[in-house]
Amino acid sequence: MSVAKNLMAGRILEEQLFPYPSLRDKDREVLGMMVDAIDQFLGPRHQDFKRWDVKAEQPAEFIQGLRDLGLFGLIIPEEHGGLGLSNAGYARVLSQSSSHDSSVSLTIGAHSSIGMKGILLFGTAEQKARYLPKLASGAMIAAFCLTESGAGSDAASIRTHAVKNADGSWILNGEKIWITNGGIADLYTVFARTSSAAGKITAFLVEAACPGVSHGQHEDKMGIRASSTTTVSFADVRVPADNVLDSEGKGFKVAMAILNNGRTGLGGGAVGGMKALIALATQQALTRRQFEIPIAEFGLVREKISQMTVDCFAAESVVWMVAHYIDSGAQDYSVEAAMSKIFASEALQRSAYEALQIAAGSGFMRDYPYEKITRDCRILTIFEGTNEVLRLYIALSGLKDLGKSFGELKAAVDDIFNNFIKGFGVLTDYAEKRLTQATGVGRDKILTPLPEALREAAGIYERYTLELAKAADYLLRKHGKSIADRQHDLKRVADIGIDLFVGLCVLSRAASLGRASGEQGVQAIGIARVFAQQAKRRMANIVRRITRNEDGEMNRLAGFILDKGRYPWDVVS
Ligand SMILES: Cc1cc2nc3c(=O)[nH]c(=O)nc-3n(C[C@H](O)[C@H](O)[C@H](O)COP(=O)(O)OP(=O)(O)OC[C@H]3O[C@@H](n4cnc5c(N)ncnc54)[C@H](O)[C@@H]3O)c2cc1C
Structure with a gap:
C-alpha cells in the first residue's frame, strides 16, 4: 500500500515507515570498494571536469575509464555480468559520483536509470540475454x-x-x-x-x-x-x-514505470551534490575571515550551514526510504518516488544558492566550483518530469485513491486519472459525496515507541495527516468535477503530502540513529525536531490558504499580463 496516498486518507502506515531500513549486506560489500574506486578515479580529475564543462565534451578515454570501473553494470544482475546492486546501492553510487561531477552521473544515470531500465523491468529472457551483458560492460551504452x-x-x-x-x-x-x-x-x-x-x-x-x-x-x-x-x-x-x-x-505504461523506478538515482545524485556543497561551505566559512573572525562565527552563516544539513539529511532519508520500497518489491511507489525527486532536487538547488552566498564574491568567480554546481543542478527540477507536473501527479493520484473509497465512483475516477494530463476537466460526481463520513477519517496515532525528544515531532505529523485528509475532503466536495483544473489547490495538497512523507522518513531515521549513542545520534534527533517545526509552519500556512487565498486575483493578474505580453507599468508615465 502506498504510504503517501494513505496520508491523504488520514492514515499513517507505520509498518512501512518504522524502523528505518538499512542497506543489504551485499550492497555494503560492493559499495565499500566502489566508493573508494570512484574517489580515486574522479578525485584527481576536478580540473578536467572544469575544462570539459567549458568545451562541452567527455573524452572517449574518460568514458572508457567509467566502463573499466564497472559503472555501466551497477544494477544489472550478476548472471548477466553486472554488479547486481539494489536501487539503494545504486543511488549511493550516484551520490558519490555526483559529489565530484554531475555530468559523470548523468552519463551513468541516463544509461541505468532510464536508458536500459526497460529491459530489466519488461524485457523477455531473450532480450535480457541479448543485451544485458553488453550493457553491463559498457560495450553498449x-x-x-x-x-x-x-x-x-x-x-x-x-x-x-x-x-x-x-x-x-x-x-x-x-x-x-x-x-x-x-x-x-x-x-x-x-x-x-x-x-x-x-x-x-x-x-x-x-x-x-x-x-x-x-x-x-x-x-x-x-x-x-x-x-x-x-x-x-x-x-x-x-x-x-x-x-x-x-x-x-x-509503451506509455512502460515509459512511466521506467521513470518512476529511476527517480531514486536522481535523488541519490542530488544528495551527493549537497554533501559536496556542505563540505565546500564549511571549509569556506572556517577559512574566510571578516571583521577579524572567521565568518563561521556569524549566526547568519551558521544558519545556512545548519539548514543545508537539515535539507541534506531529509533528502537522504526520503530517497533511501523510496529505494527500499522499490527493492522490497512494492508495486505502488510512484507518488513517494515523485515526492523524493521534488524534495531532493529543490533541496539541492537551495543548498547551491546558499553555499554560493557563503562564498559570496568568490562564489561568483569561475575559479571556484559553486557557479558550475549551480548551473549543473538547475536541470533537476526540469527533467524526468517537471516538478510542477509531478506535484499535480502526486495530488491527483492521492485524490484518485480517496475517490476509490466510493465503489460507485471507481469507474469514473479510473478513466479520469489513468492519464492525468489528458483527464483534466472531466471529473464527475464528487460534489455530492461526503468523503469524511465514508472514509471515517480520524486522527491516526503513531504507536511505534520513539525517543521522548521526538514525541512532539510525531504529534505534528499526526495532526497534519488529519489536516491533509480534511483538506482533500473539503476540496473534493467544494470543487467537484473541476478539482482536476484547480492547480493551485492541487499544489497545496501535494506540498502538505511532501512535508508529511519526508518528515516521517526523517522521524524514522532519526529514531533509529538516536537509539545509538553518540553525538551523531543526538544531532540526528535535533535535525528531526527542526524539520518537524519548519514543516509545521509551512503546512499551517498552506492549510490556511486552502480556504483563504489570492488564487482568483493571481489568475486574473496572469490573464492581464498575458494579454498585454509585457509588464505595463513605468515610473515615467
Ligand atoms: C538536459 C536535458 C536532458 C534531457 N534528457 C532527456 C532524455 O534523456 N530523454 C527524454 O526523453 N527527455 C529528456 N529531456 C526532456 C525533459 O524530460 C523535458 O524537458 C521535460 O519533460 C519537460 O518538457 P519541456 O521541456 O518540453 O517543457 P514543457 O512540457 O513545455 O513545460 C513548460 C512549462 O510548463 C509547465 N507545464 C507543462 N504542463 C503543465 C501542466 N499540465 N500543468 C502545469 N504546468 C505545466 C512545466 O512544468 C514547465 O514549467 C531532457 C531535457 C534536458 C533539458
Missing part, C-alpha cells in the same frame, strides 16, 4: 528517447510513429530531442505511436547501428555541459518484431 519538440510534459502526444510490416517487423520514423547520451549511445529505448487496439504507444529497442538512425550535434547547454545531449532521428528504420518491449500498445 543506452539512452531513453521519449521527448519530442511538440511533446515534453505531455509525453502522450508524441508523433514519432511505427508501422507494422507483414512479417511483424516495424518501420520507425520521427525525431526525439534532448536525449541524454544521445551522441554516445548504442541502444535506444524509443517510444513511438502505433495504431493498435491495445493502445496508442509502443516501446522499441533500437540499435544505433541500424540504417536510418542518426543523432544531431551536442547541445550547447547551461549546465551538465559535458554530458551528451542530442537529437536522435529515425528515418525508415526497420525494427525487428522481437525488439518490442513488453507488448504492443503498452
Whole structure:
C-alpha cells in the first residue's frame, strides 16, 4: 500500500515507515570498494571536469575509464555480468559520483536509470540475454528517447510513429530531442505511436547501428555541459518484431514505470551534490575571515550551514526510504518516488544558492566550483518530469485513491486519472459525496515507541495527516468535477503530502540513529525536531490558504499580463 496516498486518507502506515531500513549486506560489500574506486578515479580529475564543462565534451578515454570501473553494470544482475546492486546501492553510487561531477552521473544515470531500465523491468529472457551483458560492460551504452519538440510534459502526444510490416517487423520514423547520451549511445529505448487496439504507444529497442538512425550535434547547454545531449532521428528504420518491449500498445505504461523506478538515482545524485556543497561551505566559512573572525562565527552563516544539513539529511532519508520500497518489491511507489525527486532536487538547488552566498564574491568567480554546481543542478527540477507536473501527479493520484473509497465512483475516477494530463476537466460526481463520513477519517496515532525528544515531532505529523485528509475532503466536495483544473489547490495538497512523507522518513531515521549513542545520534534527533517545526509552519500556512487565498486575483493578474505580453507599468508615465 502506498504510504503517501494513505496520508491523504488520514492514515499513517507505520509498518512501512518504522524502523528505518538499512542497506543489504551485499550492497555494503560492493559499495565499500566502489566508493573508494570512484574517489580515486574522479578525485584527481576536478580540473578536467572544469575544462570539459567549458568545451562541452567527455573524452572517449574518460568514458572508457567509467566502463573499466564497472559503472555501466551497477544494477544489472550478476548472471548477466553486472554488479547486481539494489536501487539503494545504486543511488549511493550516484551520490558519490555526483559529489565530484554531475555530468559523470548523468552519463551513468541516463544509461541505468532510464536508458536500459526497460529491459530489466519488461524485457523477455531473450532480450535480457541479448543485451544485458553488453550493457553491463559498457560495450553498449543506452539512452531513453521519449521527448519530442511538440511533446515534453505531455509525453502522450508524441508523433514519432511505427508501422507494422507483414512479417511483424516495424518501420520507425520521427525525431526525439534532448536525449541524454544521445551522441554516445548504442541502444535506444524509443517510444513511438502505433495504431493498435491495445493502445496508442509502443516501446522499441533500437540499435544505433541500424540504417536510418542518426543523432544531431551536442547541445550547447547551461549546465551538465559535458554530458551528451542530442537529437536522435529515425528515418525508415526497420525494427525487428522481437525488439518490442513488453507488448504492443503498452509503451506509455512502460515509459512511466521506467521513470518512476529511476527517480531514486536522481535523488541519490542530488544528495551527493549537497554533501559536496556542505563540505565546500564549511571549509569556506572556517577559512574566510571578516571583521577579524572567521565568518563561521556569524549566526547568519551558521544558519545556512545548519539548514543545508537539515535539507541534506531529509533528502537522504526520503530517497533511501523510496529505494527500499522499490527493492522490497512494492508495486505502488510512484507518488513517494515523485515526492523524493521534488524534495531532493529543490533541496539541492537551495543548498547551491546558499553555499554560493557563503562564498559570496568568490562564489561568483569561475575559479571556484559553486557557479558550475549551480548551473549543473538547475536541470533537476526540469527533467524526468517537471516538478510542477509531478506535484499535480502526486495530488491527483492521492485524490484518485480517496475517490476509490466510493465503489460507485471507481469507474469514473479510473478513466479520469489513468492519464492525468489528458483527464483534466472531466471529473464527475464528487460534489455530492461526503468523503469524511465514508472514509471515517480520524486522527491516526503513531504507536511505534520513539525517543521522548521526538514525541512532539510525531504529534505534528499526526495532526497534519488529519489536516491533509480534511483538506482533500473539503476540496473534493467544494470543487467537484473541476478539482482536476484547480492547480493551485492541487499544489497545496501535494506540498502538505511532501512535508508529511519526508518528515516521517526523517522521524524514522532519526529514531533509529538516536537509539545509538553518540553525538551523531543526538544531532540526528535535533535535525528531526527542526524539520518537524519548519514543516509545521509551512503546512499551517498552506492549510490556511486552502480556504483563504489570492488564487482568483493571481489568475486574473496572469490573464492581464498575458494579454498585454509585457509588464505595463513605468515610473515615467
Ligand atoms: C538536459 C536535458 C536532458 C534531457 N534528457 C532527456 C532524455 O534523456 N530523454 C527524454 O526523453 N527527455 C529528456 N529531456 C526532456 C525533459 O524530460 C523535458 O524537458 C521535460 O519533460 C519537460 O518538457 P519541456 O521541456 O518540453 O517543457 P514543457 O512540457 O513545455 O513545460 C513548460 C512549462 O510548463 C509547465 N507545464 C507543462 N504542463 C503543465 C501542466 N499540465 N500543468 C502545469 N504546468 C505545466 C512545466 O512544468 C514547465 O514549467 C531532457 C531535457 C534536458 C533539458
